[in-house]
Every structure is written in C-alpha cells, then in structure tokens.
Amino acid sequence: MLYTPAPLHIPDGFLSILVSVVCWAITIIVIGFAISKTNKALGEKQIPLMGVMAAFIFAAQMINFPVAGGTSGHLLGGALAAIVLGPWAGMLVMTAVIAVQALLFQDGGLLVMGANILNMGLVTAAIGYGLYRSVAGQSKTVKLTVVGIAAWLSVMAGALLTSLQLWLSGTSQLEIVIPAMLGVHALIGLGEALITVFALAFIIQTRPDLIGEGSESAKASRNWVFAGGIVSLLVVLLSPLASADPDGLERVAKDLGFLSVGQDAPYQVIPDYTVPFLGETALSTILAGVVGILVVGVIIVLIARGMKAKS
Amino acid sequence: MHFDAFDRYHEKESFLHRLDPRVKVLVTVIFIVSNALLPDGAWIAFLFAWLFVLAANLFSQLGIGYSLKRSIIALPFALIAITVLFSMPGKPLSTFHFLMWNLTITDAGLLRFVSILIRAWLSVQMAILLVAVTRFPDLIHALEHLRVPAILTTIIAFLYRYLFVLTDEVFRLLRARESRSAAVPGSRSGGGVLWRAKVAGNMAGQLFLRSYERSDRIYNAMIARGYAGHLYTLNPHEMKSGDYFTTAFAVAVIFILQILGRL
Structure with missing residues (x-):
C-alpha cells in the first residue's frame, strides 16, 4: 500500500473534549508564532519550497529498512524537517503533513488534530532543532551524534505526550500506557535516529551549502537551545519517573485537579467547580512542584552558561 | 502515477x-x-x-x-x-x-x-x-474560507500537488535498491541492520536533495507564469x-x- 498509518496518530473519540481543546489552543498559539516568524524571515520563494518539503517528508516516510522479524524502521521526520528547514518552517511543514494524513487518509482525527500536531510536529521540531543548535560549530561527529540523540528523544517525547493525553482523557491507565508506548517507541525512535543521522550526513556531504549555520541571530538560537533543552530534560526526567512510579504521577495530577478536569466533559466541571488546591496536602504538593521546577530551571541555566562559555 | x-x-x-x-x-x-x-x-x-x-x-x-x-x-x-x-x-x-x-x-x-x-x-x-x-x-x-491561515493551506495544496511526484521518486529509489540487492536464495543480501539503516538514510538524503532541486525548478516555472505570492482559483x-x-x-x-x- 502507498500509505501505512503510524502508531502515534490519535483518532477522534480517544481524547476528551477538554484535552483536545487545550491541545488545539497550544498548537494554534505556536503555529501563529511560526507563521509570523516565517512571514518575516522568508520571501514568497519559501512557500513552494515548504510545500514540496512537506511532500518530501510525507514521501520519505515510505522509505523503510527491514530490522528483524518482519518489523521495519522508518522515518517520522519531525527532527529532520526542523534541522534542514529551520524550526518554524519545520513546524509548518509537519503541521501540513499531519493535516493531510488526517484529512485524506483518516490517520488521526480532526478534533484531536491539535494534539497530534503538538505531539508529532511541534515538540519534535523543538527538540530536534534545539539540540542541534546546541552543538553549532562543533565537529561533524559531535553534531551527528547529537542529532541522533535528538531524533530518538523527539519520538520519545511524542510518545510520552500521547500517553499523558490519553491518560488525562481517561482512555488509558497510566501504569500500562506509559511503559507500553515508551517501550515500543524506544525501538521506533532508534530507526528514526539512524535514518535522520545518515540522511543528514549524506546532505552535509553532498550539499553543505543547504544546511546554513548562521541564519538565526545569536539570541534566537540561544532561545531554541533553551527550549529544546527544557523539553528534552522533561522527557528524560519524566519518562523513568512515570514508568517507575505511575501512581506518584497520578496522585500529583489528582491533587492538582487535572484528573477530574480532564476526564469529565466541561459542562459537568463548571457548575460544581471547586478550587482543588485549597487542601493542605494538595498545597504542599504544589509547593514541592514549584520547588522542583525552580531546581530544574537553575540546572538548565547553569548548563546553558557552561555551554556558552565553552563555545 | x-x-x-x-x-x-x-x-x-x-x-x-x-x-x-x-x-x-x-x-x-x-x-x-x-x-x-x-x-x-x-x-x-x-x-x-x-x-x-x-x-x-x-x-x-x-x-x-x-x-x-x-x-x-x-x-x-x-x-x-x-x-x-x-x-x-x-x-x-x-x-x-x-x-x-x-x-x-x-x-x-x-x-x-x-x-x-x-x-x-x-x-x-x-x-x-x-x-x-x-x-x-x-x-x-x-x-x-474558514480562516485557516493562507500560508498553511498553500503548503497543504503544494503537498497534495507534489505528493504523487515525490512518491514516484521514492518508488524509483526503492526499485534501485531492490535491483542492487541480489541474494543467493535462502540467504539475505547486504550487511547488518546498521548498514541497511545507512542505505535507507542515504535514500532519504537523496530524496531530500532531489525534492529541494525540484522545488527550485517549480518556483522558477511559477515566476515565469506570473506567481506573486498567492494562488488563484477559477472555482469561487x-x-x-x-x-x-x-x-x-x-x-x-x-x-x-x-x-x-x-x-
């Protein structure tokens, strides 16, 4: 068959309306940014280029290589698109790809398309480009290694987000969906990483002029490194935590009121809405969360400083 | 196709x-x-x-x-x-x-x-x-008409227009790999998983270059026909x-x- 559905595309019906709407809101904001940035930075020439590149990602997903036992590795393309086209254009290209997959092939739903774009297009591009920029100016080996790690992480991030959305919608149980999704996608991510690295190596070797280094200002590039770093760190920290102690994550979400909000339709939430964090235990959980975020933030800033000093 | x-x-x-x-x-x-x-x-x-x-x-x-x-x-x-x-x-x-x-x-x-x-x-x-x-x-x-930004709908229109062209390109690449992968019956051709991944990666890179160069030609052809940044329809x-x-x-x-x- 010309087109085979990939496992990350959520169909309609599997996410609650609130989770779908929140994901759409995030996606629309990010895409809005991407559009204004692309309009500013690129001329009309870029539009045919981005369109053909979207078709390229779509077609490249058909290239596969046999792994073992009838399974095969293939490309999803979020990280590759962001690296070769830049982050904003990469996001728009992935959005178009996911939209066509949903509209034309019913691979992924319409109401949940916001979530699918977020999981497979936006987060993957942020991780791919952010980590790639963090090693700008380094040797080719370092760059390709980091690209491989970024490609693998981008798939894991998509899987993690998908699991969390399914769980918040009350569709899947956390202690099963997280290990199952992350386990499967750890392997899928390996295929993604290998193809992305070899494709990029090939492009750098034949047309090094296409992969521009200094197209972005130093500040914008630092922001991307920062964003990519944070998302990657979240995946790295949250995945083992969620796999090892899903009850902990569930408890935090319950205390914060996420669970009831996510699993009920909004018309039930609004009438008897109670402020969930007035309880003393819940308050302490939130404080712990804030402290945790602060600690992580400080670590990231320190790492970023260290990287800046080195480069 | x-x-x-x-x-x-x-x-x-x-x-x-x-x-x-x-x-x-x-x-x-x-x-x-x-x-x-x-x-x-x-x-x-x-x-x-x-x-x-x-x-x-x-x-x-x-x-x-x-x-x-x-x-x-x-x-x-x-x-x-x-x-x-x-x-x-x-x-x-x-x-x-x-x-x-x-x-x-x-x-x-x-x-x-x-x-x-x-x-x-x-x-x-x-x-x-x-x-x-x-x-x-x-x-x-x-x-x-339903207020989806024009840049996105244009990208989608191009994606749809050139998807079959690039799919043909992928089939050419796959056929080329197939025709170079002769094997003795009963045994597999080629190297290990890593080697096969490298071949697939090179194919993706090759496809990227061909697509990129094609988009250049497309753009020039569009300019020659009066493209000024947006698409028109004869079907209002x-x-x-x-x-x-x-x-x-x-x-x-x-x-x-x-x-x-x-x-």
Missing part, C-alpha cells in the same frame, strides 16, 4: 457532492465534536448518530455501507484503550487469566470502553465520507440558500442528539 493516486474522491452526482465544501467541513467537525461531548453509555444518542451517518451515506449515492467498509482504520488504536476495561472501579463482570495477571472486567470499564470505540467509529466514518464527496483542492479552499465557492438550510438542519439534528444523550 496519476495526480489523483491519493485522492479518496468518488465522482458521483449527488446531493452531498453538490453541497458547498464549507458546509461539509463544518458539519463534519460539529458532528465529531458532538460525539466527543456525548456522555458514556448514551446508547440512544449513539444510535441516532449512527442513523445520521447512514443518512449521509444514502445522500452521497455511494451506497449505505460505504463509510462502514473503510472505518476499520481506527480500530487498531482501540488496543490503547483496552486498559479501561479493567481499571474502572465497578461491579466485576468476569475474570480471566492472561499471562501473569488476573484481569477483572468491570461494568463501568466495559461501558467506557464501548463508548470510546463507538465515538471513534462514528467520527471516522464522517471523516471518510467528507473526503469521498469533496475534491481535495475544494476541501483546502474551504479551509481557507458560493453559498446558496440550500447550503444554509442544510447547515441549519444538520446542526439542529446534532443538537437534538445532544439532548437525547442527556435525558
């Missing part, structure tokens, strides 16, 4: 085919949102929603079972929801042994699982019908009174569905 190799459009003379694409997109989206809003176990509402889908099938002249035949596509994903069968607290219905677990299906779990499946199944049928009765360029045009969409009436009728039916689901 022909340009419409990927299209799911079925040429027919029907009421749904003639309807303005905007109406079709809007009603499809409202129907899917309505499915998501229906509470678990609203069987009567689900039944009427299914009748709505059947009626749409009838009005499309594609045959009453058209969307049903293609709706299996969303089913593999049901696996991901299977855990709710056992995890919702409720009256135990049956217990069975699977590998190392004793699994108990509860009534609440079963209710939720079946409801999720029905929602997904109804929604995907409507989406299948939408692309079967609407040409894809018309669909993109409708999205533009016009809402007729019948389109407004159909929209109002469909929205009213979906509203009644919602009330039925809450009774």
Whole structure:
C-alpha cells in the first residue's frame, strides 16, 4: 500500500473534549508564532519550497529498512524537517503533513488534530532543532551524534505526550500506557535516529551549502537551545519517573485537579467547580512542584552558561 | 502515477457532492465534536448518530455501507484503550487469566470502553465520507474560507500537488535498491541492520536533495507564469440558500442528539 498509518496518530473519540481543546489552543498559539516568524524571515520563494518539503517528508516516510522479524524502521521526520528547514518552517511543514494524513487518509482525527500536531510536529521540531543548535560549530561527529540523540528523544517525547493525553482523557491507565508506548517507541525512535543521522550526513556531504549555520541571530538560537533543552530534560526526567512510579504521577495530577478536569466533559466541571488546591496536602504538593521546577530551571541555566562559555 | 493516486474522491452526482465544501467541513467537525461531548453509555444518542451517518451515506449515492467498509482504520488504536476495561472501579463482570495477571472486567470499564470505540467509529466514518464527496483542492479552499491561515493551506495544496511526484521518486529509489540487492536464495543480501539503516538514510538524503532541486525548478516555472505570492482559483465557492438550510438542519439534528444523550 502507498500509505501505512503510524502508531502515534490519535483518532477522534480517544481524547476528551477538554484535552483536545487545550491541545488545539497550544498548537494554534505556536503555529501563529511560526507563521509570523516565517512571514518575516522568508520571501514568497519559501512557500513552494515548504510545500514540496512537506511532500518530501510525507514521501520519505515510505522509505523503510527491514530490522528483524518482519518489523521495519522508518522515518517520522519531525527532527529532520526542523534541522534542514529551520524550526518554524519545520513546524509548518509537519503541521501540513499531519493535516493531510488526517484529512485524506483518516490517520488521526480532526478534533484531536491539535494534539497530534503538538505531539508529532511541534515538540519534535523543538527538540530536534534545539539540540542541534546546541552543538553549532562543533565537529561533524559531535553534531551527528547529537542529532541522533535528538531524533530518538523527539519520538520519545511524542510518545510520552500521547500517553499523558490519553491518560488525562481517561482512555488509558497510566501504569500500562506509559511503559507500553515508551517501550515500543524506544525501538521506533532508534530507526528514526539512524535514518535522520545518515540522511543528514549524506546532505552535509553532498550539499553543505543547504544546511546554513548562521541564519538565526545569536539570541534566537540561544532561545531554541533553551527550549529544546527544557523539553528534552522533561522527557528524560519524566519518562523513568512515570514508568517507575505511575501512581506518584497520578496522585500529583489528582491533587492538582487535572484528573477530574480532564476526564469529565466541561459542562459537568463548571457548575460544581471547586478550587482543588485549597487542601493542605494538595498545597504542599504544589509547593514541592514549584520547588522542583525552580531546581530544574537553575540546572538548565547553569548548563546553558557552561555551554556558552565553552563555545 | 496519476495526480489523483491519493485522492479518496468518488465522482458521483449527488446531493452531498453538490453541497458547498464549507458546509461539509463544518458539519463534519460539529458532528465529531458532538460525539466527543456525548456522555458514556448514551446508547440512544449513539444510535441516532449512527442513523445520521447512514443518512449521509444514502445522500452521497455511494451506497449505505460505504463509510462502514473503510472505518476499520481506527480500530487498531482501540488496543490503547483496552486498559479501561479493567481499571474502572465497578461491579466485576468476569475474570480471566492472561499471562501473569488476573484481569477483572468491570461494568463501568466495559461501558467506557464501548463508548470510546463507538465515538471513534462514528467520527471516522464522517471523516471518510467528507473526503469521498469533496475534491481535495475544494476541501483546502474551504479551509481557507474558514480562516485557516493562507500560508498553511498553500503548503497543504503544494503537498497534495507534489505528493504523487515525490512518491514516484521514492518508488524509483526503492526499485534501485531492490535491483542492487541480489541474494543467493535462502540467504539475505547486504550487511547488518546498521548498514541497511545507512542505505535507507542515504535514500532519504537523496530524496531530500532531489525534492529541494525540484522545488527550485517549480518556483522558477511559477515566476515565469506570473506567481506573486498567492494562488488563484477559477472555482469561487458560493453559498446558496440550500447550503444554509442544510447547515441549519444538520446542526439542529446534532443538537437534538445532544439532548437525547442527556435525558
């Protein structure tokens, strides 16, 4: 068959309306940014280029290589698109790809398309480009290694987000969906990483002029490194935590009121809405969360400083 | 490969085919949102929603079972929801042994699982019908009318236009790999997994370069034909009174569905 559905595309019906709407809101904001940035930075020439590149990602997903036992590795393309086209254009290209997959092939739903774009297009591009920029100016080996790690992480991030959305919608149980999704996608991510690295190596070797280094200002590039770093760190920290102690994550979400909000339709939430964090235990959980975020933030800033000093 | 190799459009003379694409997109989206809003176990509402889908099938002249035949596509994903069968607290219905677990299906779990499946199944049928009765360029045009940013719809239009060209390119690459992968019967050709991944990666890189260079040629050809940043259509969409009436009728039916689901 010309087109085979990939496992990350959520169909309609599997996410609650609130989770779908929140994901759409995030996606629309990010895409809005991407559009204004692309309009500013690129001329009309870029539009045919981005369109053909979207078709390229779509077609490249058909290239596969046999792994073992009838399974095969293939490309999803979020990280590759962001690296070769830049982050904003990469996001728009992935959005178009996911939209066509949903509209034309019913691979992924319409109401949940916001979530699918977020999981497979936006987060993957942020991780791919952010980590790639963090090693700008380094040797080719370092760059390709980091690209491989970024490609693998981008798939894991998509899987993690998908699991969390399914769980918040009350569709899947956390202690099963997280290990199952992350386990499967750890392997899928390996295929993604290998193809992305070899494709990029090939492009750098034949047309090094296409992969521009200094197209972005130093500040914008630092922001991307920062964003990519944070998302990657979240995946790295949250995945083992969620796999090892899903009850902990569930408890935090319950205390914060996420669970009831996510699993009920909004018309039930609004009438008897109670402020969930007035309880003393819940308050302490939130404080712990804030402290945790602060600690992580400080670590990231320190790492970023260290990287800046080195480069 | 022909340009419409990927299209799911079925040429027919029907009421749904003639309807303005905007109406079709809007009603499809409202129907899917309505499915998501229906509470678990609203069987009567689900039944009427299914009748709505059947009626749409009838009005499309594609045959009453058209969307049903293609709706299996969303089913593999049901696996991901299977855990709710056992995890919702409720009256135990049956217990069975699977590998190392004793699994108990509860009534609440079963209710939720079946409801999720029905929602997904109804929604995907409507989406299948939408692309079967609407040409894809018309669909993109409708999205533009519905305030989707022009840059996105243009990218989607290009993606659709060049997808079959690049698919041909992929098939050429795959054929080239195939023809260079001779093997003694019974043994595999080529090296290990890493080597095969490298070949696939090089193919993706090659495809990128060919696509990139093609987009350059396309752009030059477009400039030569007067491209100035946006696309024109010779097929302006016009809402007729019948389109407004159909929209109002469909929205009213979906509203009644919602009330039925809450009774």
